[in-house]
Amino acid sequence: MPMLSVSFIGILLRFILGGTAVAVASLIAKRVGGVFGGIFAAFPVVFLAALLTIRWDHSGYDLIRQSIVLSQGALIGMAINIVCALAAGVLVARQGWKRGLTLSVLGWFLVSFSISYMVFIV
Numbered sequence: 259m260p261m262l263s264v265s266f267i268g269i270l271l272r273f274i275l276g277g278t279a280v281a282v283a284s285l286i287a288k289r290v291g292g293v294f295g296g297i298f299a300a301f302p303v304v305f306l307a308a309l310l311t312i313r314w315d316h317s318g319y320d321l322i323r324q325s326i327v328l329s330q331g332a333l334i335g336m337a338i339n340i341v342c343a344l345a346a347g348v349l350v351a352r353q354g355w356k357r358g359l360t361l362s363v364l365g366w367f368l369v370s371f372s373i374s375y376m377v378f379i380v
Contacts, residue, residue, distance in 0.1 A: 268307075268315060272308065276303055276307065278303075279301055280299070286298050300339070305332045309329075312324050312325060338369050342365065345361070346362035349361050
């Protein structure tokens with residue numbers, strides 16, 4: 259069962275942690291280099307924030323079950339992100355940054371939507 263409701267504190271924590279992670283990754287990339295910054299950009303801060311905040315939305319056995327579901331979804335999402343990053347590297351080099359990025363994000367969306375459809379609908 260997907261998490262349909264999220265508390266205000268959960269949204270706020272995700273916003274703060276996610277924004278901070280993006281800013282830090284950008285600063286690291288600017289100072290040290292793109293590859294190292296990219297490693298930090300892949301830090302799973304949104305997952306960690308979601309995991310921290312489900313405590314406000316769930317308790318007891320439901321909290322444990324939701325943590326497991328969230329972790330399983332995160333594994334799938336991270337695998338899709340790896341494929342998207344590889345596709346972006348290839349497509350940006352061949353198609354230019356605008357078209358390459360657009361195609362890789364569209365591919366990410368299609369794969370993510372397809373997997374979500376198979377998991378939640380079928």
